Amino acid sequence: MLASNAPVYTAKTLAQALQLRADHPEAVLLAGGTDVMVFLEADRLEAPAFLNLWGCEGLHGISEDGRKIGALCTWAELKEHPALPMALRACARTVGAAQIQARGTVGGNIANASPAGDSLPLWLAADARFTLQSLRGRREVAASDFFLGYRKTALAADEILVDIQLPVQKGELYYKKVGTRLAQAISKVVLGAYVHQEGGVVRELRVALGAVAPVPLRCRALEEALVGGPVRPELAALVHQDIRPIDDVRSSAHYRAKVAENILRTWLGSLRGC
Template identity: 40%
Template sequence: MEFLRPATWADALAARARHPDATPICGGTDVMVELNFDRARPAALLDLTRLTELTEWAPEGGHLRVGAGVTYDRIITELGDRLPGLAMAARTVGSPQIRNRGTVGGNLGAASPAGDAHPPLLTDDTLVEAHSIRGVRRIPVGDFYTGVKRNALAPDELIAAFLVPAATGPQQFAKIGTRNAMVIAVTTFAVALHPEQGRVGTGLGSAAPTPRRATAAERFLAADLAATGRWESRAELAPHTVAEFGRLVAEAAAPIDDVRGTAAYRRHALSVLARRTLTWAWTEYRRSGSRSAARKSG
């Protein structure tokens, strides 16, 4: 196995062009598992750990541009207030040691349906920034996943960063696993409220061949909140609204039976997670309105 260790991003892209069959490695939390269990034997490894460009983040054009090498731990500590849903998901990833090494960029590259970072990224207009010696592409995250552990990258491309808007409303994430920690998800769900746009975002994980949104549930909830004036009044959600949202989320899934759970269980769990996370997010939205009103009256 050849080991490639470029010193610059330009060198990395050149190496990728020369060795399209090389497997990129940064945190290594997915790649090393595959190697250790002899599930993969790539012709070459392309080590990106020396590239400081991948470890930086900054605001850019209404988004946060987060380098592919920013770790889960840094997502939590440095971006938790701006990307709360993604930070919640990051907290469920592995152990502290894994969170100190693993990256969202690696999660995107692996494109596993069970990747914890995918559902929060789907709740907003996230873009995956792919570089090659030919130029730069920004791929909408919904178009990035093309199959089980397959993505839209060309053979000569590397993920440089992802771009996501900072939260403008409450975000929530929930995960069910076969134990409380250090476990692959049975299923996951994320929801984000976008009050200024009158829009709702969702993301499902470990519930279909690829991570996906529940678009019918998003449209239903956004229309219901607009029709009832709840975006403005922040009144409590009607029970039938919460129940229907959960039903539509479960309907959007296409799960399988496997060692972690049955398809029927996953659909049921998704409905429960959708109802819970929506309730949590709406409660936060109502409280934020109360605080705003209190500040104005003071």
């Protein structure tokens, strides 16, 4: 139940959602509500109104080839979809527990833009594109251009995240979450990575980390050092050139930095000879 008496506008179609979004720019979008409810209960969100997207046709579904994911897809849907990369399905299995996976959506995770959001490094690593729509039109934004600052995104006040598009990939995606437990744990560090190798040479590499800076970020120094040569796990230490971890209730900056380097070294080590 909402801890608020604010009006709730409900959209059944994308067209209705866009109209309501334009008419009520003050309304807080509600997908699964698993982040919004926490903020409301903690008195950290002012919501004069809500725009309920849950049940809105046109924002659901995953294409058969797994390349287009509706913003309202839940983690439960993602973890079962056979055409999605295994790393994405693995990520879906680590979000919350069964209840959150049944209700929480990928779009909510992305738009909420928590630096510790589990899926965010994976979208960066996959070079995903987000489709944003308003009555003014539709545009695509690369995941690497979407996260602008702490919980700040490229979404304009009248826009809705409609879907996520994954490019065709020759290489492999990888995912690793480090938290206190396997379930119901917010990440202390989360890694999403993509590599394409040919004849022992790294041709394409995207390495992204979450919970180590105000935004999920690409580890550019490491990427630049590795592309065009063999995998060298010892270069994992280059990650410190990009990350800016902090101390908070979940972990210390020192621990996060150490873990980020360690999980990268382990992953790079596993790629040798691939």
